[in-house]
Amino acid sequence: xxxxxxxxxxxxxxxxxxxxxxxxxxxxxxxxxxxxxxxxxxxxxxxxxxxxxxxxxxxxxxxxxxxxxxxxxxxxxxxxxxxxxxxxxxxxxxxxxxxxxxxxxxxxxxxxxxxxxxxxxxxxxxxxxxxxxxxxxxxxxxxxxxxxxxxxxxxxxxxxxx
Amino acid sequence: xxxxxxxxxxxxxxxxxxxxxxxxxxxxxxxxxxxxxxxxxxxxxxxxxxxxxxxxxxxxxxxxxxxxxxxxxxxxxxxxxxxxxxxxxxxxxxxxxxxxxxxxxxxxxxxxxxxxxxxxxxxxxxxxxxxxxxxxxxxxxxxxxxxxxxxxxxxxxxxxxxxxxxxxxxxxxxxxxxxxxxxxxxxxxxxxxxxxxxxxxxxxxxxxxxxxxxxxxxxxxxxxxxxxxxxxxxxxxxxxxxxxxxxxxxxxxxxxxxxxxxxxxxxxxxxxxxxxxxxxxxxxxxxxxxxxxxxxxxxxxxxxxxxxxxx
Numbered sequence: 001x002x003x004x005x006x007x008x009x010x011x012x013x014x015x016x017x018x019x020x021x022x023x024x025x026x027x028x029x030x031x032x033x034x035x036x037x038x039x040x041x042x043x044x045x046x047x048x049x050x051x052x053x054x055x056x057x058x059x060x061x062x063x064x065x066x067x068x069x070x071x072x073x074x075x076x077x078x079x080x081x082x083x084x085x086x087x088x089x090x091x092x093x094x095x096x097x098x099x100x101x102x103x104x105x106x107x108x109x110x111x112x113x114x115x116x117x118x119x120x121x122x123x124x125x126x127x128x129x130x131x132x133x134x135x136x137x138x139x140x141x142x143x144x145x146x147x148x149x150x151x152x153x154x155x156x157x158x159x160x161x162x
Numbered sequence: 163x164x165x166x167x168x169x170x171x172x173x174x175x176x177x178x179x180x181x182x183x184x185x186x187x188x189x190x191x192x193x194x195x196x197x198x199x200x201x202x203x204x205x206x207x208x209x210x211x212x213x214x215x216x217x218x219x220x221x222x223x224x225x226x227x228x229x230x231x232x233x234x235x236x237x238x239x240x241x242x243x244x245x246x247x248x249x250x251x252x253x254x255x256x257x258x259x260x261x262x263x264x265x266x267x268x269x270x271x272x273x274x275x276x277x278x279x280x281x282x283x284x285x286x287x288x289x290x291x292x293x294x295x296x297x298x299x300x301x302x303x304x305x306x307x308x309x310x311x312x313x314x315x316x317x318x319x320x321x322x323x324x325x326x327x328x329x330x331x332x333x334x335x336x337x338x339x340x341x342x343x344x345x346x347x348x349x350x351x352x353x354x355x356x357x358x359x360x361x362x363x364x365x366x367x368x369x370x371x372x373x374x375x376x377x378x379x380x381x382x383x384x385x386x387x388x389x390x391x392x393x394x395x396x397x398x399x400x401x402x403x404x405x406x407x408x409x410x411x412x413x414x415x416x417x418x419x420x421x422x423x424x425x426x427x428x429x430x431x432x433x434x435x436x437x438x439x440x441x442x443x444x445x446x447x448x449x450x451x452x453x454x455x456x457x458x459x460x461x462x463x464x465x466x467x468x469x470x471x472x473x
Contacts, residue, residue: 003168048194052202059206071168111190125191128179133199135172141206148214 004071011075014067018054019083025050026087033103042103048130051084055134059141066151073142077134085126089119233265233293240266240296243303245273252281253346255466257435259443261406261458268295269404269459270303274310279346282310282319285358285402285461286339289378298335302327306341316343320354320379320387327380336380340372340402342463349465351394354387359408362401362424364431365394369424372400399438400463401427406456410446418449435462 001008012019029045058076062068091104096115103109110118240262248256258271268288275281286302288295305326309319319341327337338358342351355361357378360371376387394400403423410418426445430438439462446458 046198048198049202052198055199056202056206074168074172124179124182128176129192129195131172132176133195137199137203137206140203141210144207144210148210149217 003075004068006068006072011072011079014061014065015054015058015076015079018057018080021054021057022047022050022080022084022087026084026091029103030091039103047084047088051080051130052134052137054080054084055138056141059138059145063142063145063149064151070139070142073138074135077138078131081130081134082127085122085130088126089122092119092122236266236293236296237262240300243300244271248273249275249281250466252279252344253349253466254281254344255435255464256283256461257439258461259439259459261443263406263455263457264292266293266296267457267459268292268299269406269457270299271402271459271461272303272306273461274307276310276313276343278313280343281346282316282341282343283402283461283463284339284341285361285404285459286337286379287358287404287406287457287459288337289335291457294335298327298331298337301330302337302339315389316341316352316354317387317389320356320376321385324356324379324382324387325384328383331380333381333383336378338378338405342400349394350391351400352389352391354389356387359403359405359420361403362420362427363392363394364399364401364428366398367428367431369428394465396465396467398465399427399431401438401442402461402463404457404459406458407442407446407460409456410450410458413455414451418446422449435464438462 003011025045026047029042029047032042032045055073055077058080059073062072062076088104091102092115094100095102095105096119105115105118111121113121244260245258248258250256252275256273258273260267260269260271262269268291270286270288271284273281273283284306286299288298288302302323305323306319309322314322320339323337323339327335337356339356340353340358340361342353344351353372354376355372355374356376357374360374363370363372372392373390375390376385401423408418408420408423422445423442426442427438430441433441439460442460443458
């Protein structure tokens with residue numbers, strides 16, 4: 001399967017540090033919660049913000065590495081948002097299966113839904129709406145990058161990674 | 163085409179999913195996501211703008227450094243065009259200085275010992291300032307040296323330089339020009355003055371001016387400059403200067419003026435040339451009160467007691 005002239009493996013390799021960033025924030029949030037850090041502070045360590053920042057960084061990477069075009073941004077947004085939502089779903093599922101509570105399964109985020117409903121809502125809305133926002137942001141950022149900071153000799157689109 | 167396909171498929175998929183899970187929808191999530199992504203986009207755009215500014219600043223700095231280096235190189239080349247050592251024989255002694263207003267100069271002075279035992283000296287001021295004037299100045303220098311070496315008379319030098327300059331600049335630029343040829347045996351100075359400030363001659367304490375013989379070079383395609391002659395005695399002092407000297411301070415509404423220069427040169431006429439030069443330049447700089455607005459050129463010539471003609 002090729003997206004924008006690159007194999008999925010190439011996209012994953014490009015985004016690997018960003019996957020790491022999301023995992024780090026997700027784990028930090030979880031650890032802080034388990035360690036009893038006040039909720040005000042835990043709320044500041046947001047996986048959603050980490051996802052948004054990752055998509056922003058992905059647009060920068062795609063532009064400056066001359067990796068590809070808007071299709072690559074869409075793919076990056078999809079992969080990063082799916083990864084973010086997957087981690088959140090894992091945390092909720094773990095809490096449900098072990099009958100424990102953590103920051104991801106907190107009622108303020110569950111909005112009164114059952115664990116299954118909460119997971120379904122993340123998988124449906126988290127992925128889709130998250131992707132829509134992330135893709136829109138990534139495309140806007142890429143468009144602005146192309147106008148504000150054009151990369152020299154960036155005539156060809158879709159140059160494979162070395 | 164492929165991009166469009168991806169986008170349409172993506173939007174269709176999103177629509178279907180949202181429709182299927184509409185009962186699980188939380189409106190507050192939209193607001194949270196919207197704020198998160200809008201804030202991130204704004205931060206990204208701000209970062210981009212700052213990066214762009216940084217890039218432009220860096221490019222400007224590099225360009226400025228490159229131009230500065232080029233200007234320094236041009237200045238070095240131009241310094242080499244001015245005489246490094248002024249001749250002390252031929253019954254004349256010289257002292258010359260040129261202070262460019264914009265790094266490099268459109269003014270010019272030269273002293274050329276000739277093969278017939280005579281010595282020629284010249285002062286010119288190219289119209290305009292900066293690089294364009296300096297390029298014309300170097301061109302004038304080369305042609306003048308060639309003509310002088312070929313044994314041309316002052317009238318021929320003036321006429322040919324005029325033709326050359328008019329041809330090169332198509333009459334758009336001009337140069338005021340003084341060219342003198344000193345015959346040590348006859349103690350006679352033959353000269354042409356094409357629109358240049360009349361040089362000051364201090365002879366036996368009296369001040370005279372060497373008159374202008376015609377319009378500046380380069381304005382008209384063809385004209386003859388009348389040659390003037392004057393006899394000079396030992397101790398006579400000739401001061402050739404560009405308008406930058408007499409017009410110093412004109413931006414502030416009061417120029418240094420020829421009368422003041424005449425007075426200054428006459429009052430110091432008995433001193434060594436280097437000292438007179440320093441007195442004049444100090445007075446002019448003090449008068450202007452700031453960086454020179456025009457190139458300042460001063461060539462001082464004094465008749466000495468050595469009256470030898472190279473065979």
